[in-house]
Amino acid sequence: MKHLTKILFAGALAMFSVSAFSQDLIANQAPIDKKIKSVDSLALQKQIRIEQNEFPGLDLYPEWTNNYVNYSNANIPDSYEIDLTGFYMPTPSTKITDIFGYRPRRRRSHAGLDIKVQVGDSIHAAFDGKVRVVQDQGRQGYGKYIVIRHDNGLETVYGHLSKHLVKPDQLVRAGDVIGLGGNTGRSTGSHLHFETRFLGVAINPALMFDFEKQDIVADSYTFHKNKVNEKKTSKASTNSAVASTASGNSSAYYKVKKGDSLSKIAAQQGVSVDKLCQLNNITRKSVLRPGQLLRCS
Numbered sequence: 218m219k220h221l222t223k224i225l226f227a228g229a230l231a232m233f234s235v236s237a238f239s240q241d242l243i244a245n246q247a248p249i250d251k252k253i254k255s256v257d258s259l260a261l262q263k264q265i266r267i268e269q270n271e272f273p274g275l276d277l278y279p280e281w282t283n284n285y286v287n288y289s290n291a292n293i294p295d296s297y298e299i300d301l302t303g304f305y306m307p308t309p310s311t312k313i314t315d316i317f318g319y320r321p322r323r324r325r326s327h328a329g330l331d332i333k334v335q336v337g338d339s340i341h342a343a344f345d346g347k348v349r350v351v352q353d354q355g356r357q358g359y360g361k362y363i364v365i366r367h368d369n370g371l372e373t374v375y376g377h378l379s380k381h382l383v384k385p386d387q388l389v390r391a392g393d394v395i396g397l398g399g400n401t402g403r404s405t406g407s408h409l410h411f412e413t414r415f416l417g418v419a420i421n422p423a424l425m426f427d428f429e430k431q432d433i434v435a436d437s438y439t440f441h442k443n444k445v446n447e448k449k450t451s452k453a454s455t456n457s458a459v460a461s462t463a464s465g466n467s468s469a470y471y472k473v474k475k476g477d478s479l480s481k482i483a484a485q486q487g488v489s490v491d492k493l494c495q496l497n498n499i500t501r502k503s504v505l506r507p508g509q510l511l512r513c514s
Contacts, residue, residue, distance in 0.1 A: 272347070273345075273346050273347050273366045273367055273368045274366050274367070274368070274370050274372075277297075277370050277416060278291065278366070278416065279291055279292065281349065281366075282349070282350075283349060283350055283351075283385040283386070284350070284352075285350070286350065286364055286372075286374060286414070286417070287417045288416060288417035291416040291417055292416075293415075293416050293418065293442050294442065295441070295442045295443070296439055296440060296441050296442065297370060297415065297439070297440045298437050298438075298439050298440075299369050299370055299371055299415065299425075299437060299438045299439070299440060300369045300436070300437050301369070301425055301433045301434075301435065301436055301437055301438055302433075302436055302437075302512060303344060303345065303391055303497070303498065304343055304344055304391060304426075304433050304510065305341050305342065305343055305344070305391040305392035305508075305509065305510065306341065306343070306426070306428070306431050306508070306510070307332075307340055307341050307342070307343050307373070307375065307409065307411055308332055308334050308338065308339075308340060308341070308398070308409055308411075309431065309508055310332050310333050310334050310338070310409075310428070311428050311429045311431065312332065312333040312428075313330055313331065313332060313333075313428060314331045314332065314333050314406075314408055315327060315330070315331035315408075316330065316423075317329060317330055317419075317421040317422065317423060318421070328412050328414075328419040329374065329376070329410050329411050329412035329413075329419070329422060330410075330411050330412075330421075330422045330423060330428075331408045331409070331410055331411075332408060332409045332411060332428060333407075333408050334398035334407060334408055334409045335398055335407055336379050336397070336398055336399050336400060336407045337379060337397050337398060337399075338397065338398035339394045339397065339398075340375055340378065340394065340395055340396045340397065340398055340409055341391075341392050341393065341394055341395065341508075342365055342373075342389045342390065342391055342392065342393045342395050343365075343367070343373045343391065343413075343426075344365075344367040344368065344369060344371065344373070344391050345367065345368055345389070345390050345391050346365045346366050346367035346368060346373075346388075346389060347365065347366055347386065347387070347388050347389070348363060348364070348365050348383045348384065348385055348386060348387045348388075348389060348395070349364045349365060349366045349372070349385065349386075350362070350363065350364035350385065351363055351381050351383060351384060351385050353381075353401070354402055355401075355402070356401075356402065356403070357402060357403060358376075358402050358403055359374070359376035359377065359402050359410065360376060360377045360378065360399065360400075360401025360402020360403070360404060361376075361377070361378040361379065361380070361381060361396070361399060361401045361402070362374060362375060362376040362377070362378060362402070362410075363375045363378065363381060363383065363395055363396055365389060365395070370415060370416075371413055371414065371415060372413075372414045372415070373411070373412065373413055373414075374410070374411070374412035374413075374414065375395065375396060375409060375410070375411060376402060376409070376410035376411075376412070377398075377399055377400060377401050377402050377404045377407075377408060377409065377410050378396040378397060378398065378399045378401060378409075379396075379397045379398060379399025379400070379401060380396055380397040380399070381395075381396050382394055382395055382396050382397065383395045383396070392506055392508070392509055413425060413426075415440050418440075420438075420440065424438060425438050431472055431510070432510065471485070471486055471510070471511045471513050472508065472509070472510055472511075473505045473506060473507055473508065473509040473510070473511060474507060475507045477505055477507075478505070479493055479494070479501060479503075479505065482511060482513075486513040486514075488513055488514070493511060493513065496511075496512040496513065496514075497511050497512055
């Protein structure tokens with residue numbers, strides 16, 4: 218009987234030792250597994266960034282085409298927050314010559330804003346993105362126009378150009394010159410016809426851009442599927458949007474002038490150079506361009 222008890226005790230002790238050894242092994246393995254998962258995650262994130270750069274809005278848009286502006290089969294979400302930081306005004310002009318929305322005198326809707334520019338004026342990409350359409354409709358519609366799809370889900374349209382300076386599928390950065398102002402297409406004078414669209418749905422650019430102040434209206438804009446995105450339809454209200462964040466707090470931006478440096482701007486705005494770099498996703502070695510808008514808070 219005593220012998221049997223010793224055997225059972227020895228067996229239990231052995232099982233406990235194996236269990237403890239297994240737990241130690243699992244404990245030692247955990248950091249390794251965690252590290253492997255971290256590496257896989259970083260690799261995945263890198264691949265996602267590559268795909269996003271190659272095809273902006275890949276998770277939103279049903280297709281990539283170089284042929285037309287609108288979409289007939291887009292699955293439009295009920296709401297979507299559009300990040301407006303990192304923008305660049307498409308033109309330094311502040312004069313709005315025609316507004317967004319229905320125009321009774323012409324009995325048709327106007328899907329964008331008309332901004333006064335001269336033939337040959339530089340037209341800039343509003344955000345980082347990829348050129349989707351470069352077309353010439355002759356004397357009809359947009360005339361010579363460009364469509365760019367951006368990382369934030371927006372597509373911007375630039376119409377009545379005199380010259381294209383980009384090609385389809387070309388990657389562009391915010392502020393790059395993409396074309397020259399003109400008077401092509403259905404136009405009664407030189408101007409830029411500027412549209413902001415989300416999955417083909419036209420949104421009043423004045424809800425996002427303040428051309429008079431050369432600023433954005435807010436850090437973000439929330440698109441609502443069942444909400445009319447065309448408020449602020451008068452020229453006066455179009456030119457008097459108040460800069461504020463989505464939460465209602467004011468946002469400070471600085472428009473770069475010739476001869477400016479990061480250190481000079483930081484001193485003027487009361488922030489550190491590192492903070493400026495962080496807010497604008499740039500480095501101390503980044504080249505500043507006159508007209509570029511920097512977020513300062």
